[in-house]
Amino acid sequence: MEILTKDFYNRDTLAVARDLLGRELVRALEDGTETRCRITETEAYIGRVDKACHAYNYRRTARTETLFAPPGTAYIYLIYGMYHCLNFVTEEEGEPAAVLIRGAVPVTNGDIIAENRFGRKMEAMTSYQRKNFLNGPGKLCEGLALTRAQNGLDLTDPAGGLYVCQGTPPAPSAIHISERVGIDYAEEAVHFPWRFYL
């Protein structure tokens, strides 16, 4: 299936966030196995205007350096001391903006993801575990074995082991929009309707 190229990410961040819903996120592991999941929830972060963005007002530090990378770069950071968040850098190089991947559902090789999450196969998951499989940014990164070691990966190069394929676009009526989660500190940006989900 066709890999999304740099042109896909080099656009308005809100458009990319909405357009990522239904796409297939592919994770190839060291041992040659490959997992796929369908993206179901995203959020946009736009440093130019967004107090919730790590790179608000073009703030450039060691951590935010990745946000200034070319579109189609993976921005992965540690949060709350023990979880990771996966983002895709958007817009033209030098514009610090990204889309946070907040949720997905497994498509192929879900057993590998389930092992990473719960140390068991999908079949053996409890109903509670099924309901809370990949429905959060930290859960997604745990399932796909993503850590800061993958920060800066080129999503347009399949050799990096992390990329996105066309997938199946959802019906427009299936797309929901709301305020973003977990950014109470961000003043007026708290209310920006920049979260998209199926």
Place this chain on the structure above:
DNA sequence: CTTCAGATGCTCT
């Protein structure tokens, strides 16, 4: 189903 405390370490002031 709900709320809630605690975990844990990096980042920036």
Place this chain on the structure above:
DNA sequence: GAGCATCTGAAGA
């Protein structure tokens, strides 16, 4: 030293 784009398990309704 404070705060964080979160998650889990325990406990109660």
